[in-house]
Amino acid sequence: AVQMTQSPSSLSASVGDRVTITCRTSQDIRNHLGWYQEKPGKAPQLLIYDASGLQSGVPVRFSGSGSGTNFTLTISSLQPEDFATYYCLQDYTYPRFTFGPGTKVEIK
Amino acid sequence: EVQLLESGGTLVQPGGSLTLSCAASRFTFSAYAMTWVRQAPAKGLEWVSTIGDDGSLTHYADSVKGRFTISRDNSKNMVYLHIKSLRGDDTAVYYCAKPMGVAGLNWFESWGKGTLVTVSS
Numbered sequence: 001a002v003q004m005t006q007s008p009s010s011l012s013a014s015v016g017d018r019v020t021i022t023c024r025t026s027q028d029i030r031n032h033l034g035w036y037q038e039k040p041g042k043a044p045q046l047l048i049y050d051a052s053g054l055q056s057g058v059p060v061r062f063s064g065s066g067s068g069t070n071f072t073l074t075i076s077s078l079q080p081e082d083f084a085t086y087y088c089l090q091d092y093t094y095p096r097f098t099f100g101p102g103t104k105v106e107i108k
Numbered sequence: 109e110v111q112l113l114e115s116g117g118t119l120v121q122p123g124g125s126l127t128l129s130c131a132a133s134r135f136t137f138s139a140y141a142m143t144w145v146r147q148a149p150a151k152g153l154e155w156v157s158t159i160g161d162d163g164s165l166t167h168y169a170d171s172v173k174g175r176f177t178i179s180r181d182n183s184k185n186m187v188y189l190h191i192k193s194l195r196g197d198d199t200a201v202y203y204c205a206k207p208m209g210v211a212g213l214n215w216f217e218s219w220g221k222g223t224l225v226t227v228s229s
Binding site for chain 2: 001034036038043044046049050055087089091094095096097098099100101102
């Protein structure tokens with residue numbers, strides 16, 4: 001099974017900051033990684049697919065990069081609505097999936 | 109716009125069973141695999157189970173294998189999750205999810221609002 005780690009587990013940042021979240025996998029998954037944003041009481045929202053593809057409707061301040069075992073989600077200029085928890089997800093082992101443990105982005 | 113509406117979540121005693129339902133609309137249901145994802149209180153997201161478009165193939169997380177059964181009825185645009193031998197760690201919000209529309213893009217693009225299962229005596 002593919003093991004997922006995310007770092008940091010939480011971070012505090014201010015509006016306008018550049019934020020980077022890292023996801024690492026226990027084996028090479030090529031570009032089979034997505035990123036989700038979750039807010040309390042709401043269903044998760046797909047932000048990035050195939051490591052770097054921006055999902056339709058998602059602001060361009062969100063970007064993804066990486067391949068193999070190391071991936072990053074970057075928010076270029078943090079906005080008030082971006083305070084949330086972010087999860088990576090691998091589908092290399094489709095139809096079995098694995099989520100990362102999550103990174104909570106809080107207001108400094 | 110795709111609609112997914114989960115139901116069936118309730119308070120259940122340990123060892124009990126229940127069936128969750130997900131009603132799908134506004135897309136060609138029979139063309140998509142469907143997935144259940146859960147989130148325990150104050151915990152992360154966990155993939156639970158996926159069923160193929162015609163229902164012939166099913167897949168489960170190791171944590172639920174043998175206790176959970178996913179099924180679908182394409183004539184009714186419904187997907188189900190039957191859970192037996194419920195345990196406290198099954199307490200979670202259960203989401204139904206649909207993948208993107210492009211072949212090979214399996215990412216969960218559409219989600220329901222979730223249904224809460226609470227396992228407690």
